Amino acid sequence: MLIRLSKFLSSEQISLKINENFVIDDEVFLSKTHLHKNIVFSGEVFKVDESVVMNGKIEYTLADECARCLKPFDKTIETNFEAVLLQQLDETVEDESDEIRLKITDGCVDLEEIIKQMIYLSLPMKSLCKEDCKGICPNCGVNLNYEECKCENNLTDPRFDKLKDLLKD
Template identity: 35%
Template sequence: MKIDLSKLIDRAVYKIDFVHSLDLDKVLTKTREIIMSSPVETKGSIYMTDEGLYLDATVSYEYYENCARCLKEFVNKIETALSGRLVENSKLSRKIDDEELVFYYDNDEVELVEQVLTSILLSLPMKSLCDDNCKGLCLVCGKDLNKEECNCNIQEIDPRLAKLKDLFD
């Protein structure tokens, strides 16, 4: 996903809008494999200011996930922001604000695939739910409580008082 910056650098235009689709089957990490259900869409713009070039984009993707409560497979939809400053590789010695995200470009072109993959990995939720009201599985019999109720006797005991229960047993 290369974007030509030559018109911005020559100041022929002050903004370049772009829409790119990145066709990924899966994204591999050290601990898991994320299988995409559709192409990753990146939509945004690169614009020129007095301080330099800036990127502002939205990355949207859908992937298969298992619910953290009921273990049902569903498609999770995520939309995340990708923004930062564009700096030419030959100008690395120039002082850059540490709080700013910086993307480097060469030969009037910026390659955004690595940045899109990084934004995907950073935006993955720790726990994904198929529904905000998901009841999960029964702790005793394992039935899906979204589909049917079970008759299991579940007593929730405060862990601080669990030792007292042992006195009565």
């Protein structure tokens, strides 16, 4: 996932737009995250005073599962980051800020690590196949988005009748 910057760095240009399609070939990472291997990176690199700053956007798709009805579906997620690109990374200097720093090596910056980190950080905790997913009937296991269930476990539930009786007293 190398971005070649040597031309840009030696030019008079102030900014450079980037659009790249990357393929993640780390099988362990892919199976852990359920990610589809193709991701889209878009961003811009700016020269600011003495430094170079990158704004990046990562778009990825993962095979998710609805937390309510367990239906598998694909979810596309976007996440953004900003990083400072440096020719020299001084590891001995303690870094107090949480600024992201990436090293430029031979005019290139390798985005693999930062992309993986940003994906980890933005993975959804819980997803629904749709906002108003009706879920699965806990009684008969029917997917209530597609079928009506015959459990009638709503207001006619005998437990509710008991409750109504209790409330009456």
